[in-house]
Amino acid sequence: MSNSKISQFYVQKNIFCTGATGFMGKVLVEKLLRDCGDLNIIYILVRTKKGVTPQKRYENYINDVVFDRIRSSKPDQFKKIRVIKGDVTLDNLDLDPSDEEELIENVNLVFHCAANVRFDLKLKEAVNFNLNGTFSVLRLAEKMKNLQVFMHVSTTYCHCKEVILEERYYRANENPFGIMEMVKTLNDETLEHITPKLLKDLPNTYALTKGLTENLVHSFQGKFPIVIARPSIVIAAWQEPYPGFVEGLNGPTGLLVAGAKGVLRSMHCNPNYPAETVPVDISINCMIALAYKKSIMDDKDVLYCNMTDNGTNPITWGESLEMGRKVFYKYPMSISLWYPDGSIKSNYFVHLWCVIFFHFLPAYFIDGLLFITGNKPFLVNVQKRINQGLKVLQYYTTRKWTFHNDNFKKLSNEMNDIDKEMFNCDMSKINHEVYARNCVFGIRQFIVKEKPEQLPKARSMLRKLYIVDRMVTFIFYGLIILWIYSYFGKFFYSN
Numbered sequence: 001m002s003n004s005k006i007s008q009f010y011v012q013k014n015i016f017c018t019g020a021t022g023f024m025g026k027v028l029v030e031k032l033l034r035d036c037g038d039l040n041i042i043y044i045l046v047r048t049k050k051g052v053t054p055q056k057r058y059e060n061y062i063n064d065v066v067f068d069r070i071r072s073s074k075p076d077q078f079k080k081i082r083v084i085k086g087d088v089t090l091d092n093l094d095l096d097p098s099d100e101e102e103l104i105e106n107v108n109l110v111f112h113c114a115a116n117v118r119f120d121l122k123l124k125e126a127v128n129f130n131l132n133g134t135f136s137v138l139r140l141a142e143k144m145k146n147l148q149v150f151m152h153v154s155t156t157y158c159h160c161k162e163v164i165l166e167e168r169y170y171r172a173n174e175n176p177f178g179i180m181e182m183v184k185t186l187n188d189e190t191l192e193h194i195t196p197k198l199l200k201d202l203p204n205t206y207a208l209t210k211g212l213t214e215n216l217v218h219s220f221q222g223k224f225p226i227v228i229a230r231p232s233i234v235i236a237a238w239q240e241p242y243p244g245f246v247e248g249l250n251g252p253t254g255l256l257v258a259g260a261k262g263v264l265r266s267m268h269c270n271p272n273y274p275a276e277t278v279p280v281d282i283s284i285n286c287m288i289a290l291a292y293k294k295s296i297m298d299d300k301d302v303l304y305c306n307m308t309d310n311g312t313n314p315i316t317w318g319e320s321l322e323m324g325r326k327v328f329y330k331y332p333m334s335i336s337l338w339y340p341d342g343s344i345k346s347n348y349f350v351h352l353w354c355v356i357f358f359h360f361l362p363a364y365f366i367d368g369l370l371f372i373t374g375n376k377p378f379l380v381n382v383q384k385r386i387n388q389g390l391k392v393l394q395y396y397t398t399r400k401w402t403f404h405n406d407n408f409k410k411l412s413n414e415m416n417d418i419d420k421e422m423f424n425c426d427m428s429k430i431n432h433e434v435y436a437r438n439c440v441f442g443i444r445q446f447i448v449k450e451k452p453e454q455l456p457k458a459r460s461m462l463r464k465l466y467i468v469d470r471m472v473t474f475i476f477y478g479l480i481i482l483w484i485y486s487y488f489g490k491f492f493y494s495n
Contacts, residue, residue, distance in 0.1 A: 004416075009291075010039045014039075015032065020046070027241065028111060031285070041082050088132075112134060115129065126206060127212075130212075131209050151291050153287070156401075167304040172214075173200065232307060238279035256324055266351050267390060289411055324439065327437050336461060359383045363379040363380045
């Protein structure tokens with residue numbers, strides 16, 4: 001570690017992290033504690049949630065599986081985590097004055113990871129969380145006496161109306177300060193009416209508010225050093241803290257689970273377009289390294305970094321999903337409801353036909369049987385959630401962007417050999433087949449909580465579901481042929 005320039009930079013640093021309880025935030029904190037272990041304090045902003053106090057959430061937090069390696073090898077590192085009670089959705093982060101003063105006096109680095117990644121939020125919710133929350137963090141950072149770098153986590157897709165996305169500032173169509181004031185002033189009904197006009201060519205309020213947030217962060221240029229990190233679609237870990245580590249059902253992970261369970265049978269997608277995704281550990285390694293890089297740069301300009309593959313080690317959506325499906329056949333889940341035999345459709349109307357006949361009609365039929373037998377129906381609601389997720393994701397799987405990522409590529413090239421290994425940002429070294437297998441293992445272990453010893457049962461179930469699926473398919477098409485023969489036979493003989 002002594003020969004790691006990046007680790008040396010973090011010695012005795014005090015770090016303030018928002019969003020530390022989220023997927024990326026946990027991986028960030030774990031990596032800092034493990035490989036930048038000589039840091040001083042990590043302040044994590046934690047809110048009271050569902051009656052659970054921040055202290056209790058902290059106890060649950062450090063007992064998370066993501067920290068298993070820290071617990072077994074460096075348990076004293078947990079003493080460096082300091083909980084700050086607060087909430088990014090409230091004014092001034094709802095900080096206690098003594099906590100605010102401590103942050104102002106001590107913090108050297110800010111990692112602002114907090115964001116609401118739901119794409120279906122109402123405008124007011126999205127603005128309050130993503131825009132107002134960031135503004136509160138920026139105003140706090142402006143007061144910090146020893147701030148060396150402010151790291152804002154954005155997304156490559158916040159300017160998705162552009163076909164070519166460079167590592168630079170993009171001016172939003174609206175003024176972020178004006179939008180924040182408007183949301184405070186107007187009622188919900190008026191905001192609902194205005195939202196489509198604000199979105200224009202943007203797909204959702206998430207993209208809108210993340211783009212506005214970048215403009216907001218850029219407006220603080222010159223007040224303190226700023227990095228805007230833009231990961232693409234963040235997915236399971238490549239190597240750390242464990243291969244395949246994943247949390248939550250957002251984005252592709254949720255659809256993979258639905259496909260493996262057999263309830264997702266069709267997805268609208270162009271199989272030939274590149275799947276611009278990035279493993280969570282590569283994103284985190286890049287962010288940690290970017291903070292170091294910005295600290296030694298002379299210029300006051302905002303440093304932008306697009307964390308994307310952009311042809312370095314490309315894989316298409318079709319290849320990616322096919323790999324995932326093959327691995328799920330080898331390592332199935334025992335909770336599958338039907339044989340996982342879905343496929344992607346490049347034609348939207350074919351996809352729509354499949355959704356009606358293979359998603360919703362079976363769901364209504366099974367829920368009807370459940371209702372008749374006195375059980376609680378659930379499958380229609382599941383399909384509605386899946387359909388909403390498909391609508392969100394298909395915007396990104398049916399379009400193609402070109403992402404310039406020179407800063408991302410240079411970051412790895414500028415590292416010494418030790419840092420290249422410790423803070424690996426090299427997408428070219430990913431073996432897609434091995435990674436796909438680890439992603440499936442990760443989903444089984446961390447999402448659906450299935451143990452390896454359940455595999456024989458799952459494989460037996462998969463064989464039975466295959467037989468049932470083929471029988472139902474045979475009967476279904478047989479009935480269609482019989483109906484066609486009966487109808488046209490009657491018509492033929494009547495003439």
